[in-house]
Amino acid sequence: MRPTRTGVLLTAGLVTALGIPAVSAAAAPADLFVNNAANSHCSDTLPGAGAQTTPFCTVPSAAKAAQAGQTVRITPGDYGGDVTVARSGEPGKPITFTADPWTTGGTSQAVLIDQLTVDGASHVVLRGFSPSRAKIERSDDTVIEGAQLRGPLVIGAGSTNVRVSQSTLMATRIEAGAQRTVLNRNIVRNNRDSVPVISVVDAPGSVLANNTVVSFCEAGISVGGGSTGSSVFNNVISSDAAQSFCTTPAAPRHPLVVAQSAVAGTRTGSNVLRAVPVGASAPYRWSGTDYATPSEFQKATGQGAHDILNPAEFNASLIDSADATAPGALASPDMKGFGPIDNPLVANTGKDGSFLDRGATETHDRLSSASMSVRNAWAPVGTTVQVDAWATTDWPSGMSYSVDFGDGSAPVVTTPKGGALAAIASHVYSAPCACVVKVTASNGAGKKVFTERPVKVTAAGPLTAAFTATPVLPTSDSPTERVSPLTVQFDPSATAAPWPVRRADVVFGDGTTTEVTDLSKVTHTYRSPGTYTLTLTTMDSKGAQSATKRTVKVDYAPSGYVPVGPYRIGDSRDDTPSMPGGAPFALQVPRGLDRPEFPISGGVSAVVLNVTVTGASEDSHLTVWPADQPRPATSNVSVRAGATTSNTVTVPVGGGLDTVLAQLNSGSASIIVDMVGYYQPNIGQRFSPLAPTRVLDTRTTGGALSAAKTRTVKVAGVNGIPADAKAVALNLTATGAKEQAHVIAYPDPAKRPATSNLNVEPGKDKSNQAIVPVGPNGTITLFTNTGSTHVILDAVGYYGKDGKTLFTPAVPKRLADTRTTGKVAPGATTTVSGLPANAVGAVLNVTATDSTGPGFLTAYAFGATRPGASSLNTLPGITVPNHVTTPVGPGGKVSIFNSQGGSNHVITDLLGYFTQP
Incomplete structure (x- = not known):
């Protein structure tokens, strides 16, 4: 419909006509900020408090500091406490308090406080507050917008030109002495209290326009006392006249009441009144007389023109039917922030053809989404690509679609034909591209929604299979980034495919295969290193086939070292019988958060373990290797019958498995396994090897290591090892032991682990290599549990940020x-x-x-x-x-x-x- 003169008025606003000065954009001092979040660095006392970098912690502090023309931006949240605004702005330069960002979406985006009071202030704007109650008194030119009140609102004596709009209110009272108050575009409720939802008492010139009022226990709107010259227009007033929980259940509950003392100059009309149950109370009480219908009310009083009582189609009765010339009708957008809009499906029945809706909200087109389908979304140059576009809309008339094909050509604008919702656009691409088609759907009201979809324009030619295969490596030390070693990403996107590939078969060369569609990437984890022949076979939508193959070397990647613990991850001494020879023993290697008390990376490729074999039934040896791989012809620990022997073991983790295997060659024994550290690509410390360098020999320095005693040894900052080294690789030798015992090398003297590095025996020199994290001041600590032994330490390398390998x-x-x-x-x-x-x-x-x-x-x-x-x-x-x-x-x-x-x-x-x- 063509906009009427009334429609033009909708953009002009009548606030100034009502005597409320408009807020101008005059030059203003710098904004103040309030933010009480834990990480906001807020302060109410520091010099410069109120700046964005050091915001105020409380709203009252900002209220005391704000000046005319200044905006106080408050991060939404719960601030508690009472807020009193007593400072004034100036005409055209108000003090503005606003939730930042401000939205009428609810209390989660609001500034939550206890009581809000505006006392003796003028030229003040408050947006986005959610107080438990609010009061305005002795104030002028005060605006409240987007409030979410959880209790009553009182506009008190001596207040002039107060406007409350776009808010959700509880029982609201405009008291004696208030003048020219405007309530518009609000939802106002009152559940159980036996007071009117909106009561106006001795407040002349009050304006109630476009509110949605819900009453249960009293009148919806009551104008009394000397509230002459007031107006009540375009409101939706619902009253439940039979609520048994009300404190005065028998009292009449008229949706609209105007007392005899307030009749002079008071006008009302274009309201929708709904009483439940129908007929329980008269909808009107005017000057002490009840009126049962709008026609009866209008005939007797001259008021209530265009009123509707208990409409059968309630929502439809509100649309495009309000009086846009009524006082207060145009003061602000609706509760959702939308301005008036002409619904093309409904006749404009408002005064002078107005399309303003009644009540607090406007009915807009729910143009919620756009959709599209593409024919030939993957095709060679020269093929016609067709886009079918449609939208989810309530008002299909006036729909149009702009289709941008993404290659720099002008968008194609199209409209549905013959009453259909969908429209069609076609295009022929002149060059290959990976383009994105974007559809913009617009309705008659100017609202727009978007959708997009990629298209693949290819060069003409035969189907030719091609692929790349690259290692997949972890990128961080995050416990949640689970990346197994020996993982390869297979990418067939290099295939020249003028038409869509309907099927692509991948043979990985290790007995496994997979099928991919759309030439998408896949990852595959191999069980062991090796050279594998990969094959890709493709078939397109036209029936053409193509195959290709290549060899790929799969191996462990160069890695940095991360020292941990040490801590125990396995101990078979509690098992009965002991671990038998000839059968592998599976050892779960912790990764990620498998051991929450010792979180490590999820991308471990190899682990460093200290493995101890004890209680052997005969002379034997132990082999450790990655799970799901053949047992190698190697050994890690050799043990004599009845003896205890330990050795450090570095072993990679099997592809796809977090397990290593250990097998005793013969006999039986128990094994004890301690986690020392791990290797992983892209993290950790680099290693610098050293020619073996003696760090300690207790035979010449300090004497033997005694039972239950510790010895601190300087290992970093000496012997060519930098002071900032993170770990050292040491050959640990014990000689001259007095009895069977164990020796531990560890970083922190205050935190001795329940692990061991070397098991010693009297009369035997024994060695084991240890990788030990560096402790305080570049030291490590040695400990033996019993007897005494001489200890010799030889450094063979270190791990640190300046490591070379x-x-x-x-x-x-x-x-x-x-x-x-x-x-x-x-x-x-x-x-x-x-x-x-x-x-x-x-x-x-x-x-x-x-x-x-x-x-x-x-x-x-x-x-x-x-x-x-x-x-x-x-x-x-x-x-x-x-x-x-x-x-x-x-x-x-x-x-x-x-x-x-x-x-x-x-x-x-x-x-x-x-x-x-």
Whole structure:
């Protein structure tokens, strides 16, 4: 419908005509801020309080500081307490208090307080408050908008030109002496109290317009006393006249009451009155007389023109039927923030053809969503692409659709044909692109909604399969980022596919396959490293097929080190019977939040463990390897019958599994496993290998380590190890032990763990490598539980931010075994090869067996000068293993020197290696 003159008036506003000065945008001082959130850094006393960086904590503090023309921006929340506004603005320069952002959406976006009082102030605007009660007295030009009152509102004596709009109110009273008060666009309720929902007493010139009033126990609107010259227009007044819970259940409950003393100059009309049950009370009481119908009321008083009583179609009766020329009708938008709008489905029955709705809210088109479908959304250049667009709307007339095809061409504007809701637009792309089609749906009222969808415009040509395969690596140390090692992302998007691919089969080369659609990416985790042949076979919507294959090397990625604990993760001593030989024992490796008291990353690729074997029924050895992989021909711990032996073990985690396996070669025994640290790509510390360097020898310094005593040893900031190193790799040797015991090396002297690093025996020199986090002041602490023993510490490397290398885990692999080539004679050196040529360090398990005399082995870089420290101590007739970290020489070689103590067979197993990134 064409807008009438009344419709034009809807944009002008009548507030000024009612005597309420309009708020101007005059220059104002800087805004003040209020925010009591925990992280707001608020203050009521600091210099500069009220700025955005240091907001006030309370609203009263801002109320005392605000000046004319200033805006106080209050972050929504619960502020509690009473707020009194007593300072005034100036004409055209009000003091504004507003929830920031301000919305009429409810108390969750409001400023919650106890009582709100405006006392003796003028030119004040308050938006977005939710007080338990409110009172305005002796104030002028006061505006309340978007309030959510939880109790009564009183506009008191001496107040002039007060306007309350767009609010949800409880019982509201305009008291004696108030003048020219405007209540418009409010929802006002009163549940059980036996007072009118809106009562006007001795308040001349009061304006009640476009309110929705719900009453249960008294009149909806009551105008009494000397409230002459008042007006009541465009309101919806509902009254339940039979509520048994009311305090005066028998009293009449008229929706509208105007006392004889207030009749002079008071006008009313265009209201909707609803009484439940129908006829229980007369809808009107005017000057002491009841009137049962609008026609009877109008005939007797001249008032109530265009009133509707108990309409059969209640909602329809409100639309486009209000009097837009009534006082107060145009003072503000409705409760939802919308202005008047002409519903094209309803005739304009308001005065002079007005399309203003009655009550507190306007009925707008619920244009809630736009939708689209695309024909040939994946097609070669030159193919016609058709878009069908439609919308969810209440007012289908006036709908139009703008379709932007995303290639820089002008949007196609189209409208539905023949009363349909959908419209069609077509386009032919001139070049390949990954474009986005955007549809904008507009209704006759100018409201818009959007939707979009990608389209794929391809080059003409044959279907040609192609793909990439890249490792998937963790990106952080988050416990919730679960990324298994040996995971590959398969991306077939490089396929040249002019038409949609209906099927794509992927063969991963390890006996598994999958099917993808739309050439989407997939990830696959392999169980073990290796070289695999991947195959992609595609079929498009036209029946064409294409296949391609390529080999992909899958391996563990270079990783940084994270020290943890240490803490115990397995102990089979409580199991009956003990762990039998010949059968693997599965050990769950914690990842992420598996052990909430020890959270670690979810992307662990390898773990460092201290493994102890005790109570062996016969001489045997233990092998540790990644789960779901074949058992390697290697060993980690060698143990004699009845003895206790420990060794450090570095082992990768099996692809897709958080488990490692341990198997005793023969006999039976118990195993104890402590978590020491882990490796992972993209996090952790880098490693710098060192030629073995002596850090401590109690035989020459400090004397033997005594039972239940601790010894603090400086390890960082000395011997070439930087002061900020996070962990050190040490070869720990015990000699001269007085009795069987264990030795612990740990970082914090105040937090000794319930773990161990080395089990000692009288008369035997024993070694084990330990990776120990650095404690306070660059130290570590040593402890033995009983007896006494001499301790020798040799540093072989450190982990820190200036470390030079990253570690690549390896499935345990045997590099050398002199049992097939001949013993290493006393004073001789054997060379171990087979390491990658770019390796600068290696983690090995070195075992000495069939020894003819006590002595030691030293591992060092091939071609380098042999250091004067040992890697493990040999004993005649005893097999001795040790976890060894050593530099690597040219060609990927390591030298192992045998001391003058006797001949030995030397077995060398690879656990991983270090490279420079």
